[in-house]
Amino acid sequence: MSLIDEVESIPRKTMVLFFVVDTSGSMNGEKIGSVNSAIEEVIPEIRDISSENADAQIEIAVLQFDSGCRWITSSGPVEVEKFHWNQVDAAGVTDFGAACRELNQKLSTKEFMKRAGGSYAPVVILLSDGEPTDNWQPELDDLKQNNWFTASIKVAIAVGYDANHDVLKQFTGSSESVLEVHNSEALKRMVKFVSVRSSQVGSASNQAGGETKSKQQQLNDDLKEIKEEATTDFSDDEW
Amino acid sequence: MADLQKGDKFETKDGRTVTVLEKLGKEGGQGAVYEIDHNGKHKALKWYHKRYVENLKAPRKFYENLDNNIKRGAPTDSFLWPQDILKNEESFGYVMDLRPPEYKDFTHFLLAKEKFASVTAMLNAALNITAGFRELHNKGYSYQDLNDGNFFINPKSGAVLICDNDNVSEFGKSSGIAGKARYMAPEIVVGKASPGTKTDSFSLAVVLFLLFINDHPLEGKKTCVPCMTEELEKKFYGKEPVFIYDPEDTSNRPEPGIHRNALKRWERYPVCLREMFQKAFSKQVLSDPSYRVLEIDWLRLFIRLRAEIFKCSCGEVFFADAVESTSCPRCGKNHKFNLCIKTSRYIVPVHQRTRLYSCHIESGSNDFSTPAGEIVLRGDAFSLKNVSLKTWIVSDGTKKDTVAPDSLALLRKGITIDFGGESAQVI
Numbered sequence: 001m002s003l004i005d006e007v008e009s010i011p012r013k014t015m016v017l018f019f020v021v022d023t024s025g026s027m028n029g030e031k032i033g034s035v036n037s038a039i040e041e042v043i044p045e046i047r048d049i050s051s052e053n054a055d056a057q058i059e060i061a062v063l064q065f066d067s068g069c070r071w072i073t074s075s076g077p078v079e080v081e082k083f084h085w086n087q088v089d090a091a092g093v094t095d096f097g098a099a100c101r102e103l104n105q106k107l108s109t110k111e112f113m114k115r116a117g118g119s120y121a122p123v124v125i126l127l128s129d130g131e132p133t134d135n136w137q138p139e140l141d142d143l144k145q146n147n148w149f150t151a152s153i154k155v156a157i158a159v160g161y162d163a164n165h166d167v168l169k170q171f172t173g174s175s176e177s178v179l180e181v182h183n184s185e186a187l188k189r190m191v192k193f194v195s196v197r198s199s200q201v202g203s204a205s206n207q208a209g210g211e212t213k214s215k216q217q218q219l220n221d222d223l224k225e226i227k228e229e230a231t232t233d234f235s236d237d238e239w
Numbered sequence: 240m241a242d243l244q245k246g247d248k249f250e251t252k253d254g255r256t257v258t259v260l261e262k263l264g265k266e267g268g269q270g271a272v273y274e275i276d277h278n279g280k281h282k283a284l285k286w287y288h289k290r291y292v293e294n295l296k297a298p299r300k301f302y303e304n305l306d307n308n309i310k311r312g313a314p315t316d317s318f319l320w321p322q323d324i325l326k327n328e329e330s331f332g333y334v335m336d337l338r339p340p341e342y343k344d345f346t347h348f349l350l351a352k353e354k355f356a357s358v359t360a361m362l363n364a365a366l367n368i369t370a371g372f373r374e375l376h377n378k379g380y381s382y383q384d385l386n387d388g389n390f391f392i393n394p395k396s397g398a399v400l401i402c403d404n405d406n407v408s409e410f411g412k413s414s415g416i417a418g419k420a421r422y423m424a425p426e427i428v429v430g431k432a433s434p435g436t437k438t439d440s441f442s443l444a445v446v447l448f449l450l451f452i453n454d455h456p457l458e459g460k461k462t463c464v465p466c467m468t469e470e471l472e473k474k475f476y477g478k479e480p481v482f483i484y485d486p487e488d489t490s491n492r493p494e495p496g497i498h499r500n501a502l503k504r505w506e507r508y509p510v511c512l513r514e515m516f517q518k519a520f521s522k523q524v525l526s527d528p529s530y531r532v533l534e535i536d537w538l539r540l541f542i543r544l545r546a547e548i549f550k551c552s553c554g555e556v557f558f559a560d561a562v563e564s565t566s567c568p569r570c571g572k573n574h575k576f577n578l579c580i581k582t583s584r585y586i587v588p589v590h591q592r593t594r595l596y597s598c599h600i601e602s603g604s605n606d607f608s609t610p611a612g613e614i615v616l617r618g619d620a621f622s623l624k625n626v627s628l629k630t631w632i633v634s635d636g637t638k639k640d641t642v643a644p645d646s647l648a649l650l651r652k653g654i655t656i657d658f659g660g661e662s663a664q665v666i
Contacts, residue, residue: 002358002555002556002557003358003361003504003507003556003557004354004355004356004357004358004361005354006503006504007348007351007354007453007500007504008351008453008499008500009349009350009351009352009453010349010350010351010449010453010454010455010500011454011458011497011498011499013467051350052344052346053346054346054349054350054387055420055421109465113465113466114465115465116463116496116497117463117497118462118463118464118465118466118467119465119466119467120466120467121466121467121468121469147466148466151466151468151469151470197268200268201268205268205269205384205386205406205416205417205418205419214469215469221290221294222290222294224290224293225289225290225293226290
């Protein structure tokens with residue numbers, strides 16, 4: 001074999017993109033429909049980002065929560081090239097605490113994060129429209145002690161007016177990384193923007209100025225513009 | 240979002256019309272690239288996202304720098320250099336030439352989606368990338384954000400186009416960019432320095448290592464951590480970087496099963512190249528930018544190596560030392576050259592595919608692409624054909640012969656060739 005024939009692809013670390021989706025009854029109808037089509041449509045874009053990226057291989061993990069919670073990707077994160085979105089339905093209460101506990105358990109090298117070449121800190125995108133109905137606070141507090149979670153890039157999308165922003169803020173660590181959307185068009189745009197940008201941020205060039213900005217900070221900077229657009233974009237189709 | 244649409248029109252400074260034709264490729268973090276009709280010619284437009292411009296530390300300065308670069312012009316033809324600026328009320332962008340389709344993303348080579356057609360093409364790519372940055376630095380610029388996304392390479396020839404020239408700044412000035420993780424010099428990662436020519440030289444060494452080895456020079460056993468947090472990135476690429484083949488510190492050697500390219504390929508390269516990488520990523524050079532390997536030193540090494548690419552009778556292509564005997568990595572046959580052309584800077588082995596370039600026959604020249612001589616084999620006799628514009632004088636100690644352009648000089652041990660300035664001995 002000559003030098004030029006034997007080249008394999010450069011090893012890439014894994015970057016898992018977690019979608020944590022509220023599928024409680026209040027999401028039923030247009031909201032969950034929009035979430036389904038938004039994620040469905042953004043997957044090909046993330047696939048392109050991953051296939052053009054020599055730094056990271058992107059994998060997808062999806063956790064849905066309502067009365068209890070369950071992984072759609074039950075056997076662990078799936079390479080985005082092989083990931084296929086199965087539409088979810090919405091019914092039941094909002095066991096956000098259960099979702100936090102489940103996420104906490106799986107964010108471990110013994111569970112979802114066991115890649116031989118290692119991983120980058122994951123991205124966690126939370127979508128929710130309401131008020132948690134279970135005893136969520138101790139579960140979220142525990143989750144916040146998880147090193148993977150601490151290191152992750154976090155964004156929350158509040159779907160409609162009734163989402164508890166305080167909970168979402170606690171989840172992401174700052175109000176800067178909480179977006180609010182009021183119609184299906186805005187939801188789609190936000191899901192796309194957040195998933196795409198958070199997938200790119202590890203491979204983007206950083207602005208100068210003393211210590212370089214954290215990835216979360218870079219993403220938050222990007223969210224500023226889109227946040228304004230999300231909340232001012234009122235239309236007749238508002239929820 | 241300030242995306243452009245097909246049919247959007249701009250007016251250039253001199254009053255002519257530009258029309259957006261279509262979006263090219265995928266959306267990037269900074270903006271998107273469009274094909275445009277620019278004064279009747281098809282060109283590319285890099286259009287910044289509004290948020291990118293808003294998040295710049297000094298957008299005005301960035302714009303003015305771009306404008307200034309347009310006025311000063313490209314350092315060489317290898318650059319897809321900004322040619323014009325377009326703006327609207329939301330954002331702005333710059334015009335450049337379109338990338339010809341035969342040029343492929345360097346990232347695709349890293350992902351093994353593209354392969355070089357020959358070892359010579361790979362060496363040519365190394366030469367062209369290095370020469371591009373040498374010229375840029377010689378013209379008083381620094382690139383500032385050198386990474387795998389900046390190059391397009393022709394896999395057949397090794398010709399290179401350098402894109403994303405929007406952060407290029409005059410010596411000592413900062414464009415506001417810090418760079419991309421894994422490519423930034425350690426002193427930038429730890430926040431001690433801003434990008435400049437010496438940090439470019441570090442990033443260039445990373446790119447060259449990737450080009451030859453297809454594994455990252457600082458990623459080995461130590462960096463195989465479960466979670467590469469931003470904290471750890473700072474450690475491995477900033478505070479405590481360790482070269483995977485550091486001769487003394489073996490703590491970060493490639494990990495079997497992961498860094499397979501390094502484990503397979505490193506040993507296949509000649510010692511001179513391996514030593515140069517060991518120097519470029521030594522503890523001293525990693526921590527002290529003033530010791531960074533100069534582009535000219537890389538160039539001379541690559542000029543030497545390109546001449547040592549040899550095809551064994553078994554078909555294997557490998558680097559055969561000009562003077563010492565080298566064994567073929569496939570069939571094990573020892574190979575030693577009978578004849579070499581020794582100039583003041585290079586020893587060029589004579590084989591069927593030997594080519595001389597201006598850098599070999601002109602003193603001080605680093606022109607590795609203008610052909611000057613090529614080997615013609617008749618029976619067992621090697622002759623050197625003069626493909627330069629000058630007349631050469633060949634001397635065997637007793638008599639002198641002139642070799643006009645397009646004529647042949649029979650190569651024998653002991654003769655001297657005067658190329659018209661630079662001379663060489665055949666040894």
